[in-house]
Structures are given as C-alpha cells and as structure tokens.
Amino acid sequence: MAAPQSRAAGGQWHKHLLLSPPLAFFAAFALFPLGFTIYVSLSNWSITGEHRFIGFGNYATILASDTFRQSFLNTVIFAVVTVLLQYVLGLTLALLVYRSTRGQSALRLLLLVPMMFTPVVVGFVWKTMFDPSYGPISWLFDLVGLPQVPWFSEQLPAMTAIVIADVWQWTPFMFLILFAALRSLPTAPLEAAMVDGASGRRLLFDHLLPMLLPASMTAILLRSIEAFKLFDVVYLMTGGGPGVKTSTVTLSAYFTGLRSGDLGTAAAMTTMLLIVVLIATLVLLRLLIWAGRRRSRTDDAALQVERDDVADLTDTVDSPVTTEVR
Amino acid sequence: METLTVTGVSKTFGGPRPAIADLSFTLGGGEFGVVVGPSGAGKTTLLNMIAGLVSPDTGEITLNGGSLAAVVPERRDIAMVFENYALYPHLSVRRNLEFPLRAPVRRGQLSRSQIAARVAEVAETLRIPHLLDRLPSQLSGGQRQRVSLGRALVRRPRLLLLDEPITHLDAKLRHEMRTELKRIQRELGVTTLYATPDQSDALALADLVVVLDAGRAWQVGSAADVYERPANVTVARTLGDPRINLLQGRRDATGVTVLGQRFDAGQGPPGPVTVGIRPGDVELSTQPVLGAVAGRVLLSQTLGYQDVVYVDVAGATVRATAPAGIAARPGSPAWVRLPAARLHVFETATGRALRHREVV
Numbered sequence: 032m033a034a035p036q037s038r039a040a041g042g043q044w045h046k047h048l049l050l051s052p053p054l055a056f057f058a059a060f061a062l063f064p065l066g067f068t069i070y071v072s073l074s075n076w077s078i079t080g081e082h083r084f085i086g087f088g089n090y091a092t093i094l095a096s097d098t099f100r101q102s103f104l105n106t107v108i109f110a111v112v113t114v115l116l117q118y119v120l121g122l123t124l125a126l127l128v129y130r131s132t133r134g135q136s137a138l139r140l141l142l143l144v145p146m147m148f149t150p151v152v153v154g155f156v157w158k159t160m161f162d163p164s165y166g167p168i169s170w171l172f173d174l175v176g177l178p179q180v181p182w183f184s185e186q187l188p189a190m191t192a193i194v195i196a197d198v199w200q201w202t203p204f205m206f207l208i209l210f211a212a213l214r215s216l217p218t219a220p221l222e223a224a225m226v227d228g229a230s231g232r233r234l235l236f237d238h239l240l241p242m243l244l245p246a247s248m249t250a251i252l253l254r255s256i257e258a259f260k261l262f263d264v265v266y267l268m269t270g271g272g273p274g275v276k277t278s279t280v281t282l283s284a285y286f287t288g289l290r291s292g293d294l295g296t297a298a299a300m301t302t303m304l305l306i307v308v309l310i311a312t313l314v315l316l317r318l319l320i321w322a323g324r325r326r327s328r329t330d331d332a333a334l335q336v337e338r339d340d341v342a343d344l345t346d347t348v349d350s351p352v353t354t355e356v357r
Numbered sequence: 358m359e360t361l362t363v364t365g366v367s368k369t370f371g372g373p374r375p376a377i378a379d380l381s382f383t384l385g386g387g388e389f390g391v392v393v394g395p396s397g398a399g400k401t402t403l404l405n406m407i408a409g410l411v412s413p414d415t416g417e418i419t420l421n422g423g424s425l426a427a428v429v430p431e432r433r434d435i436a437m438v439f440e441n442y443a444l445y446p447h448l449s450v451r452r453n454l455e456f457p458l459r460a461p462v463r464r465g466q467l468s469r470s471q472i473a474a475r476v477a478e479v480a481e482t483l484r485i486p487h488l489l490d491r492l493p494s495q496l497s498g499g500q501r502q503r504v505s506l507g508r509a510l511v512r513r514p515r516l517l518l519l520d521e522p523i524t525h526l527d528a529k530l531r532h533e534m535r536t537e538l539k540r541i542q543r544e545l546g547v548t549t550l551y552a553t554p555d556q557s558d559a560l561a562l563a564d565l566v567v568v569l570d571a572g573r574a575w576q577v578g579s580a581a582d583v584y585e586r587p588a589n590v591t592v593a594r595t596l597g598d599p600r601i602n603l604l605q606g607r608r609d610a611t612g613v614t615v616l617g618q619r620f621d622a623g624q625g626p627p628g629p630v631t632v633g634i635r636p637g638d639v640e641l642s643t644q645p646v647l648g649a650v651a652g653r654v655l656l657s658q659t660l661g662y663q664d665v666v667y668v669d670v671a672g673a674t675v676r677a678t679a680p681a682g683i684a685a686r687p688g689s690p691a692w693v694r695l696p697a698a699r700l701h702v703f704e705t706a707t708g709r710a711l712r713h714r715e716v717v
Binding site: 217219220222223224225226228229230233237238241242 | 410
C-alpha cells in the first residue's frame with residue numbers, strides 16, 4: 032500500500048511542476064492585480080505615486096459620499112432593469128423566430144447585428160438619436176404631437192435613454208442563448224401537453240418556461256455580470272450627467288481615479304463593486320445549479336432506481352393479477 | 358366506447374412518396390387495434406393525425422361518427438403515450454399525472470380531492486404509488502413507461518393511442534408490460550390503437566391488425582386473418598417469427614413447382630410465383646426422407662425450446678424450426694420436405710396472394 036501512495040505523491044509533485052507556467056500566468060494577471068487593487072484601496076495612493084497605508088479610510092469616505100451612493104444605486108437599477116428587459120425581449124423574440132417557418136436564418140442574423148457594434152459606436156449612435164435639437168427621436172415626437180422630452184438634462188429621461196441603448200445592444204445576446212435552448216428542447220413533452228389539453232399560455236408557462244430555466248439562468252448570470260460594469264454607453268451618452276444623476280460605479284471610479292488622480296478612493300469603489308458582483312454571481316450560480324439539478328439524475332437517485340427496479344420486476348412477476356390475464 | 362374510423366387518409370411531407378397513402382380502417386368501440394410495420398412505415402404519422410398534432414392532406418377521421426377535422430388536439434379528449442414517454446421533465450410524477458386533469462379544457466370539472474383520488478387510483482393500477490414524488494429523471498425506463506401510461510389513463514380518454522410504448526424496454530420487462538397493457542385495456546374498456554414494429558405485439562394483443570408499410574395498409578383484419586391468410590407478400594413477411602420462407606417458383610395450369618418439386622395447387626394462369634411457407638411448417642430431417650429434397654445446413658440457432666435451422670437447398674435458403682438439440686451442424690446434410698397443404702402462393706409481379714395454406 033505504501034509504494035503506490037508514495038508514487039502517487041511523486042506524480043503529484045510532477046503535475047504541479049508541469050502546471051506551474053499557467054499558474055504563474057494566473058498569478059501574474061489575475062491574482063496580483065486583484066491583490067494590488069485591494070492594497071491600493073487601503074492606501075491614499077495618488078496618481079503622482081505617493082502613498083501611505085490608511086486602513087479603511089477610503090471606504091468610509093465613499094460610503095459617506097452622496098455621489099458614490101447615487102452611482103451605486105444607479106448601477107443596481109441599470110443592472111436589474113436592463114437585464115430584465117433584455118430577458119423578456121430576448122425570450123419573446125426567440126419564441127417568435129422559433130415559430131416562424133420562413134426566413135428564419137435571415138431574421139436570426141439581422142437580430143444579432145446590434146451585438147456586433149462596439150459600445151462606443153452604440154453610445155454615439157444613440158446619443159445622436161436622442162439629441163433634443165436634431166435627433167430623429169425628438170423629430171418623431173414632434174411629428175406625432177408628443178411633448179418634447181429633455182432627454183439628457185433630467186435624470187429619468189436620461190436613464191431611460193441609457194437603458195434603451197443598452198437593451199438594444201444586448202437583447203440579441205439573450206435571444207441567441209434562449210433561441211439555441213429552445214431549439215434543443217425535446218418536442219415530445221410539448222406535444223404530450225397539447226394532447227393532454229394544454230394550449231397557448233398554459234403551454235408556455237407550465238412547460239416551455241420551466242424547461243428553459245437552466246438556459247435562462249445562464250443567460251441572466253452572464254448578462255448581470257456585464258451589466259454591473261456598465262461604462263461606455265453612459266460615458267458617451269450622458270457622461271454621468273446631469274450632474275452625477277446617471278453616473279455608475281465604474282464611471283465614478285474613472286473620474287475619481289484618472290481625472291482627479293485619487294487612485295486609492297477609485298480602487299475602493301471598484302472593490303465595493305467587485306464584492307457586490309461576487310455576491311450576485313454566487314446567488315445566481317446557486318440558482319443555476321438548483322435549476323440544473325432538477326433535471327439531471329444525481330448519483331444517489333440512480334443507485335436508488337437500480338434497487339427499485341429489482342423490486343419492481345419481482346413484484347410484477349409474482350402478481351396474481353398479471354398471471355390471470357390471457 | 359367509441360368507434361374510430363379512418364377513411365381515405367393521406368399525408369405527404371414533401372418527400373418522393375407519401376407518409377400515409379389512402380388509409381382506411383374501422384376500429385370498433387372497446388377494441389384493441391394494432392398498427393404493425395417497420396420503422397418509417399408511417400405509424401407515428403398516423404397516430405399524430407388521429408391525435409391532431411398533424412393534419413391529414415385528404416380523408417377523414419371520425420370518433421363515434423363525429424369528424425375530428427375541426428377539433429384542436431387539446432379538445433379531442435384523446436390520450437397518447439409517446440415512444441420516448443415524453444414526461445414533463447420539470448414536474449414530479451404526481452404533477453405529471455395530475456396535469457391532464459388540471460388542464461384548462463377540464464378546469465373545474467374535478468375538485469382537488471377528486472383529482473388526488475384519481476391519481477392515487479391510477480398509480481395503484483400501475484403499481485407506482487411509491488414513485489409519486491420523484492422527478493422523471495430519477496426513474497428507470499420501465500417506471501417512466503408506466504408513468505406515461507398513467508398520464509394517458511388518468512382522465513379516462515375517449516381513445517387511447519400508444520406509440521411504440523414498450524419498444525425501448527428490455528425483453529423481459531417488455532413481455533410483462535404487454536400483458537399488463539392488455540389487462541388494463543380490458544379493465545377500462547377504452548378503445549385503443551397501438552403502433553409497434555414488433556409483430557409479436559400485434560399477434561398477442563390485437564382485436565384488429567393494420568399491417569402498414571411504406572404508408573400503405575396492406576391488410577386489415579384479425580390477428581388470425583393476417584397470420585393465416587396474408588393478402589400479399591408484405592403481410593406474410595411482416596408477421597411471424599422466424600420469418601416466412603419466400604421461394605421462387607413457377608406455376609403451370611394445374612400446379613406449382615418449387616425447389617424442383619411439383620405440387621397440385623388448383624387451376625390458375627401460368628407464370629412466375631413466390632411460394633411462402635412458415636418455418637414451423639417445413640419438415641426437417643437429418644436422414645433421407647421420401648418426398649424431401651436434400652440440402653446442406655448453413656447455420657443453426659438455438660432458441661432454447663427449439664432450433665432454427667438455415668438449410669441451403671440448391672442455392673435457396675430455407676428456414677425451418679426443429680426440436681431443440683437436433684444434430685444439425687453447419688455443413689452437415691439435411692433433408693427438407695414442404696407439405697403441399699401448408700404452402701402460400703403469391704403472384705411474383707404483384708405480391709398478391711393466390712392461395713393460402715390450409716388450416717388444420
């Protein structure tokens with residue numbers, strides 16, 4: 032017993048050696064920046080390079096700051112609203128395209144176009160679209176007799192404009208994942224449900240949506256992580272304005288760190304964001320695993336089934352009812 | 358008890374040949390009908406048309422005289438058991454069984470306790486009460502099959518459609534389930550249509566057999582009818598295990614010549630014919646016998662209770678069953694006798710039956 036064990040240990044030592052280059056890369060490009068950011072967030076590091084450890088001073092500062100609180104709240108609102116809208120729209124489009132028989136591939140490609148633009152272009156295009164003096168949307172409002180909306184000078188319209196731009200760009204992503212999931216669903220349970228007396232809405236809510244749950248959770252998880260880091264579209268469309276009313280955490284960190292040179296405070300902001308994203312991700316991952324487990328057979332259940340099968344068979348064979356027939 | 362009639366139904370999916378071509382049959386109330394045919398014969402298409410999942414191009418399907426053409430699937434009150442069981446993966450066994458009773462079209466017909474009672478009853482009939490709180494992914498094939506049957510029976514449908522429900526079970530379980538199916542169908546008295554590629558299902562279960570191949574019904578009749586008096590070569594080939602021998606022969610004015618032997622077979626036009634004889638009717642001997650032709654054993658398969666021996670007779674392979682343990686080794690000589698009374702004769706050009714074997 033001793034010999035194989037020591038051999039295994041030796042083998043493991045070699046394995047670690049062979050794994051060391053990628054591990055070194057991981058340390059250099061993921062762990063070091065993370066550790067460094069956290070260190071910077073605990074210091075008064077300025078862009079000129081002078082720094083001194085100050086403990087949690089930066090965190091106290093940002094938590095007391097109205098600007099940061101506003102940015103933080105905006106980030107959460109943007110993340111929740113955009114991801115929800117993208118999910119609902121993406122799902123609707125996926126269902127519609129899935130059912131259409133003609134021109135499906137062309138439709139699919141067209142729907143993916145927004146995702147291919149760089150966010151800079153998206154931000155610029157939508158800024159132009161919403162421009163109060165020469166934007167097509169203001170012109171359209173004028174044409175149908177709606178009152179002019181101060182798109183970028185008031186908080187609610189500005190946030191709405193940003194949400195619309197982000198939803199426009201990222202709904203295709205939801206659509207893509209949900210459409211692929213729909214295509215891979217077995218059709219038989221849906222046919223069975225039709226024969227069993229379900230139709231339309233009930234078919235959708237009782238069967239299609241539960242069967243899409245794992246894919247939905249994956250799509251929402253991926254989009255949520257991205258949504259918390261919303262930066263480019265906001266930067267281009269409103270620059271966080273009016274004032275800091277549409278600012279996000281990333282935007283606020285950018286202004287604090289690179290414009291005002293206070294790297295320590297900026298690092299504290301991004302660290303706060305990281306913690307929030309981490310918690311949200313963990314919760315969603317839990318849900319995803321839970322959703323997946325409902326469908327897949329666990330080892331435990333499989334074992335139990337094997338045992339039951341034997342009982343089942345003997346039961347059937349011995350049953351007097353069965354032998355009576357014929 | 359509802360009578361199902363299918364009249365002149367055709368369906369094409371855009372392929373070179375129709376999936377179902379001009380199909381007609383009538384299944385009486387409470388009867389057990391079996392559609393038998395190889396995969397691709399159109400069995401599932403036929404059941405889907407009756408269930409309303411696919412609409413026929415032409416023809417009419419009626420249930421108790423009422424046309425189903427304008428009735429959507431959820432309102433037909435027809436239950437179907439699918440080949441791969443099609444259980445709802447996200448619902449427990451109990452919720453799977455409840456689903457048809459809670460469906461919108463039947464909402465309000467049954468109270469909560471009545472639904473629970475029905476589910477308990479059907480679970481009892483199918484011996485699955487201990488599985489009610491499991492998910493379909495935690496069940497074995499046989500258990501899933503029972504649940505899917507339970508889901509079909511729980512609402513006492515007007516018509517029960519079974520699409521190869523036991524094809525994917527292992528042989529032993531398949532046999533048990535076949536007996537169970539017959540018992541349950543008798544108990545409930547529900548008109549049932551069962552699709553299967555397995556000819557023994559057809560012979561064991563059916564009040565009415567529809568032999569389907571390439572979308573055509575080659576014969577509709579009782580199990581004895583289609584087995585004893587196949588209307589054509591396709592039906593003869595579909596039913597019976599081991600498969601019927603089909604040998605090239607010639608017909609003259611008064612008889613048939615096959616394997617170099619001549620048999621009296623009544624009056625008829627001369628020409629090439631296909632002579633069919635069931636392996637069980639072939640008399641096989643390891644010693645020379647009067648009136649037998651000599652051949653050589655190619656292969657011998659033991660089924661336990663009997664052997665199936667393949668004998669090469671002048672280039673033609675003849676399958677014969679023999680008592681288990683017969684000394685028929687590959688390469689050894691054997692003698693084959695075809696009793697004249699047991700021969701089926703088919704016209705080679707059309708496959709139409711000219712003469713059936715005499716039933717003893």
